[in-house]
Amino acid sequence: MNLETKILNGLERLSEALKALLWEKAKVYGISPIQIQILLFVANHKTEICNVSYMAKEFNVTKATISDAVRVLLKKEYFEKDFSPIDNRRYNLSLTNLGAELVDNLSGYAIQFEEELSSFKNQDLKIVYDTLTKLIFQLNQRDVIQVQRTCFNCKYYSGDKKNSHYCNFLNSELKKQEIRLDCNEFEEAASS
Template identity: 45%
Template sequence: MKSLFDLAHQNKKIESRIVVALERVSEAFRVLLWNESKENALSPIQIQILIFLLFHSSEKCKISYLAAEFNMTKPTISDSIKILLQRGLIKKFDDPTDTRSYTISLTHAGKKIAEGSANFAFPIEKPLSSFSGEQKEMLLSGLLKLIHDLNRGGIITIQRMCFTCANYRFEKGTHYCELLKSRLANNELRLDCPEHKTAI
C-alpha cells in the first residue's frame, strides 16, 4: 500500500489529502495548546485536564476516566494529577463507592487557569464562521462519521456522541433522541453530550 505522505500518491487520492489536512488542523491545535501551557508553566495534558474538569460532571473526573478520555495510560495521567495537586490547582475527594478511587475537582486557582485557557482553540473555530451553513453541516457530518468509525475500530476510546448513545435512534433517514424526545437535525448531532448514555 502506498503512503499517504507520498506526494505522487497523495495528489491523486482525495482520502489521503483529507488525512493530511486533518494532520495540519491537529498541528494548529497542538501549537495553540502548547502556547497556552507555556504561559501557565504547565504541560499540554495538564491544561487539557483542567479544562476537562471545568466542564464535566464529577463522575467523569477520575484518573481512570481521564486516562481513557485522553487515550493515555493511568500512570501518565497520575503523574500530571500529582503535579496539579502540588501546584494547588486541583483537590481530591475519596470515592465512597470505591476505596481505591477518588474524584478530582478544581480549586479556585485551578478554575481561574481553566477559565483563562478554555478558549485556546478559538483561532481554529473563528475561520469556520465564514463557512456557509451547508459547508459546516457537511464538515460536521463527515467528522462525526470518521470519529465514530475510529472509535469502533478501537483507535480512539471514549466518545460521548449521539452515534454511541443508547438514546439515539436513526429511522427513515431521521436522527432522533429518546431522552430529549426530539428529532435531531444534522447540525444538532452532539459530539460531547452531558446526557450521553453508553449503548451496550
C-alpha cells in the same frame, strides 16, 4: 494522491496546529499540554468520569502519565479530590476556584480556529460536522478512538444514523448539526 490521503494530510496539519496553540498557552501558565487537556476535561465533564482511569482512555495515554499530571495539578491547588463513599482509595476530580480561574484563561486557546471557521457558510460547516461525527463513530467501532460520547453510541439514540436522528433523553428529534460528539447525558448503548 487520492482525496482520502489529502484529507488525512489536512487533518494532521490541523492537529499539529492545535497542539502548537495549546503548547503556547501551556508555556504562559507554566503547565504542560497534557495538564491543560486534563484541566479542560474536568471543567467540561461531570465529576463521575473525571478520574485517572477514564482520562487515560480519553487521551490514549497510560494511567501513570495522567497520575503524574494530576499530582502536579493537585499540588498547585487547581483540583480537589471527591472521594468515593464506598472505597476511600478511589476519587474523582473537581476544580477549585483557582482551577476555574485558570480554565477561564485557557479556554480561548483555539480562538483563531473558531474565527476562521465562522468565515465559512453555515451549510458548509454542517456538512463538515456531519462527516466528522460519522468518521469519529466509525473509528470508535474499530477501536481506533477509545472513548467517545456521541449520539451514535448512546442508549438514548434512535434513528438510522444517516437521515433521521432522535434523542429519547431529550424527547426530541436531532438535526444533523445537533448530533453531539461529547454529550454529558450520554450513556453507552448495550450493543456498542
